[in-house]
Amino acid sequence: xxxxxxxxxxxxxxxxxxxxxxxxxxxxxxxxxxxxxxxxxxxxxxxxxxxxxxxxxxxxxxxxxxxxxxxxxxxxxxxxxxxxxxxxxxxxxxxxxxxxxxxxxxxxxxxxxxxxxxxxxxxxxxxxxxxxxxxxxxxxxxxxxxxxxxxxxxxxxxxxxxxxxxxxxxxxxxxxxxxxxxxxxxxxxxxxxxxxxxxxxx
Numbered sequence: 001x002x003x004x005x006x007x008x009x010x011x012x013x014x015x016x017x018x019x020x021x022x023x024x025x026x027x028x029x030x031x032x033x034x035x036x037x038x039x040x041x042x043x044x045x046x047x048x049x050x051x052x053x054x055x056x057x058x059x060x061x062x063x064x065x066x067x068x069x070x071x072x073x074x075x076x077x078x079x080x081x082x083x084x085x086x087x088x089x090x091x092x093x094x095x096x097x098x099x100x101x102x103x104x105x106x107x108x109x110x111x112x113x114x115x116x117x118x119x120x121x122x123x124x125x126x127x128x129x130x131x132x133x134x135x136x137x138x139x140x141x142x143x144x145x146x147x148x149x150x151x152x153x154x155x156x157x158x159x160x161x162x163x164x165x166x167x168x169x170x171x172x173x174x175x176x177x178x179x180x181x182x183x184x185x186x187x188x189x190x191x192x193x194x195x196x197x198x199x200x201x202x
Contacts, residue, residue: 005047005079015039015073015087022066022093022135026059031089038073039087048078059091063168064136066091093135093168103127103162103176110155110182119149119178127176129162136167144178155180 016039020030038052053074059067068090076082106122108115122128126140141163148158157179164172 005077005081007046008081008083009043009045009050009075009077011041011043011075011083011085013040013042015041015071015085017088017090019090019092021095022064022091024065024134024136026065027091034089035071039071039085039089041073041075041085041087043075043083045075045077045081050075050077052076056089062091064093064133064166066093066135066168093166093170095133095135096170096172097131097133097138097164097166099129099131099164099172099174101128101130102174103129103160105177105179107179107181109184110180115154115180122178123160126162127160129164129174129176131164131172133164133166133170138167139165141165149178149180152182155182 018030018034018039020027035054035056038054041052043050043052053076054071055074056071057069059069061067068088070086070088072084072086074082074084104127106127108118123142126142129140131138131140142160143163144158144160146158149156151157157177159175159177162174162176164174
């Protein structure tokens with residue numbers, strides 16, 4: 001009499017996709033917990049115990065430290081019959097960069113010689129703003145209307161919008177103002193000179 005087992009384990013609950021927010025460190029703890037739980041899958045077998053294993057390829061290289069991998073979970077019975085179920089583990093970045101120090105307003109005295117250079121230095125320094133992102137590098141950009149800086153003479157005020165963008169194109173914005181003021185009185189290059197004339201009767 002021969003009793004054989006050629007029937008694969010039954011997958012009672014299939015593995016379920018998992019999506020987590022990027023922590024900048026590979027989300028290794030969450031990934032391992034998901035793997036250890038077989039992606040939520042369960043299996044049973046009429047002829048013995050079931051053991052689980054998995055095949056997890058490397059994560060894809062997406063934006064920042066995000067990515068995904070399709071994991072195949074295998075249920076094996078004591079007679080080496082197998083059944084599989086698969087699911088995708090995804091690391092995503094939906095969190096915008098954090099501006100930890102806001103850009104500061106700045107005021108310049110009207111000076112046609114150094115004015116443009118001073119403004120550009122301030123802009124290149126992001127108005128003194130500082131930002132960070134846990135899931136990758138960031139890029140600062142700015143936008144403003146230069147015509148607002150010409151109101152009286154070569155002075156005026158403009159609002160600059162600074163935008164911080166991370167590698168997954170999430171953005172955060174902050175504003176600061178450039179003010180060019182003229183508080184300097186005109187310089188008298190030649191003082192007025194007394195004048196004396198002979199009376200002509202008119």
